[in-house]
Amino acid sequence: MSKLNRRHFLVTGLAAGAAAAIPATAAHADEPDPAAETAQSLASRGLRTDPFTLGVASGDPDHEGFVLWTRLAQEPLAEDGLGGMPQRPFPVQWQVYADERLRRVVRSGVTVAAPEWGHSIHVELQGLSSDREYWYRFRVGPYVSPVGRTRTAPHPLAYGGGLAMAFVSCAQYEHGFFTSYRRLADEHPDLILHLGDYQYEYTKNTYTIPGGNIRHHEGPETETLANYRQRHAQYKADPDLQAAHAAAPWLVVWDDHELDNNWADEVPEKPEVPQPNFLTRREAAFRAYYENMPLRRTSIPRGIDMQLYRRIRWGRMATFHMLDTRQYRDDQGCGDGYKDCPASIDPARSITGAEQEAWLLDGFRHSRAQWDILGQQVFFAQRDNNAGPAKVTSQDAWDGYVASRRRITQGWIDAEVRNPVVLTGDVHAHWASDLKLDYDDPTGPSVGSELVASSISTGGNGVDSDPATHPFLTINPHLKFYNNQRGYVLTKIEREQMSADFKVVPRVTEPGAEVYTRATFVVEDRVPGVQQAYLRPLDPTILRRQPMTIEETVRLETERP
Structure with missing residues (x-):
């Protein structure tokens, strides 16, 4: 397929494979949740330890909602990239609250963390009030995630108050x-x-600072889906990064190291060195990036795009x-x-x-x-x-x-x-x-x-x-x-x-x-x-x-x- 056609497809339609990223089912706070008990009993089988080791996140807010994210991983640094999770789906409950003390639920539901997507969860919320704060958390079996803070944008016709926005890299x-x-x-x-x-793709002691690195990457240079999942998990397990994700909604874009230093479209950093698997590597990097970021379903990758x-x-x-x-x-x-x-x-x-x-x-x-x-x-x-x-x-x-x-x-x-x-x-x-x-x-x-x-x-x-x-x-x-x-x-x-x-x-x-x-x-x-x-x-x-x-x-x- 030509580059033009691939690009056009992504702009105008959802990526193939979206069915694997099962959307959340929402319930209003005053409605019973018949799936809750079943979800807990099913999820508890096969979970030995707390799977919320990678924290929580939210992103891409609009005036009615946002994306909620988490990823289940009992063993974040597992070399196979599977996070120590059984190879089966896990129903996960989520709840959104109107208050920081978690007394008033305004939305709740159940979604599925599927092994095909690294047991990641992307819940897209709509129908909330504009220009206000919310808090959220997840539950699977007896385990409850940390609480995250997020918010909606002002109404499209309103300015709202001043926007406190930070950016990092x-x-x-x-x-x-x-x-x-x-x-x-x-x-x-x-x-x-x-x-x-x-995140950075290098294996340890490849990209060093004077005096030596302070801590080390696990695993080889990231080239496979397992490598990228493991590397994202190592970063996500950092408590300071988890705190920043839980503090506010994020808007994310990548640069080069999420794949390979100084890459350009389908060209690796060093094109003079044969790299026949570069596009396979690109596909793996993109899939892992989506799995680990609070992005909407419009960003589900399709192959190398x-x-x-x-x-x-x-x-x-x-x-x-x-x-x-x-x-x-x-x-x-x-x-x-x-x-x-x-x-x-x-x-x-x-x-x-x-x-x-x-x-x-x-x-x-x-x-x-x-x-x-x-x-x-x-x-x-x-x-x-x-x-x-x-x-x-x-x-x-x-x-x-x-x-x-x-x-x-x-x-x-x-x-x-x-x-x-x-x-x-x-x-x-x-x-x-x-x-x-x-x-x-x-x-x-x-x-x-x-x-x-x-x-x-x-x-x-x-x-x-x-x-x-x-x-x-x-x-x-x-x-x-x-x-x-x-x-x-x-x-x-x-x-x-x-x-x-x-x-x-x-x-x-x-x-x-x-x-x-x-x-x-x-x-x-x-x-x-x-x-x-x-x-x-x-x-x-x-x-x-x-x-x-x-x-x-x-x-x-x-x-x-």
């Missing part, structure tokens, strides 16, 4: 503890975006355009890394693919949101690391697809999008920048804003530095902020402005570090570009003695096995 389990996930959970946000590199780009509306306040810059992109034009690459300006090349680009531009034209937010993976603004006439840019980012970036930027200009903001992960550092249509004219108007989240743990502790001394900011005057510590970005989206606190923890190589705000930037309504509102004084205990060089920045960002 890049959590390499081996490089440090997931302290930032725990601190993020403590913030009690309304919504969390994960912009990729949720999975519909992940989608649009989520938060009332009239914000529209989130969640992008997939991996599955449809042309391969990097001159290989990975920073290059002066003629292919980067080829107008025929795309990082989104034609269908996703058309979908995004159509979304701009029809948007009436106060804020249009692109949740995506790789650096959007130009970052030239050469002070001379040649452009030396990252070919794995939008700099490797200049025409694609310009078409999308021109698209939101032509559609008169009120406030375009791009959110980014991938590069293991905090950045803030103005967006331009023409980066060769630094005096030209800003037409949007980009906020970039550092990593949760990838790269180890990191160090603080004076952003004013960073050479990238000197060469690229539209870049306004840089910080190489671990953390996340916490935003407050209101009608008049969007504020962004760049949160950091001083260390991840030991657990329990406190979090603080390194800087705050503001985007004002109808004023494209970022404005610094706060900058914390440098901490001498974690301060670099010398300014960060371009070479060091590139190495920290691109160093891979």
Whole structure:
């Protein structure tokens, strides 16, 4: 089947195999649940220990509901990827509550955790009240899951109150503890975006930090469905990650490490090395990703394809355009890394693919949101690391697809999008920048804003530095902020402005570090570009003695096995 036909099928229809992901049956709180007793008695057979070892999660909220997720696993790190579960389906009860003390049930039902889908559960709720909090949990036999907090979006015609939204990226389990996930959970946000590199594919001691990794991956490099299930389970078993999932609904998209470093559509990282099983590996990675994420049934994978780009509306306040810059992109034009690459300006090349680009531009034209937010993976603004006439840019980012970036930027200009903001992960550092249509004219108007989240743990502790001394900011005057510590970005989206606190923890190589705000930037309504509102004084205990060089920045960002 051609690429076009495969892509079109996923946009217009449900994936084959959806029948295996059995939908939940819902009951109102005042109705008896005749399946409950049967579900408990059936589920208890074959369960020796608590199967809720991977926590709970919710995601993809709208004004009437959300997705609830869990996955049963008695032995999360089992090498066969089956989580120590018997090879049979288990009926699982779920309940949604209107109060944190779990006194008032508003929805309940039974769904089936099937072995074909790793005993994962995806419950899609509708008919709930808009713009309010809910709590939920699951039960199988005598075992009860942890409680999760979630919420619905405001009504499509309402703004609602201010939206507390956080976004994160890049959590390499081996490089440090997931302290930032725990601190993020403590913030009690309304919504969390994960912009990729949720897990890493390497076997232990392959991708290392100076001084050695803090903890280790189980199993080989992920290539099979069993490998990916085991790796997802190892990450999901982390208590800090579980706390973040239970704190708020998530919107997730992948980047590269959920499959293979720097992959592009059907091309692996190193195409010169024969990898005849790459598409089989891709199919396994996509299936495991769906099994382990709170995604709607429209994202059930079909073979090597999975519909992940989608649009989520938060009332009239914000529209989130969640992008997939991996599955449809042309391969990097001159290989990975920073290059002066003629292919980067080829107008025929795309990082989104034609269908996703058309979908995004159509979304701009029809948007009436106060804020249009692109949740995506790789650096959007130009970052030239050469002070001379040649452009030396990252070919794995939008700099490797200049025409694609310009078409999308021109698209939101032509559609008169009120406030375009791009959110980014991938590069293991905090950045803030103005967006331009023409980066060769630094005096030209800003037409949007980009906020970039550092990593949760990838790269180890990191160090603080004076952003004013960073050479990238000197060469690229539209870049306004840089910080190489671990953390996340916490935003407050209101009608008049969007504020962004760049949160950091001083260390991840030991657990329990406190979090603080390194800087705050503001985007004002109808004023494209970022404005610094706060900058914390440098901490001498974690301060670099010398300014960060371009070479060091590139190495920290691109160093891979």
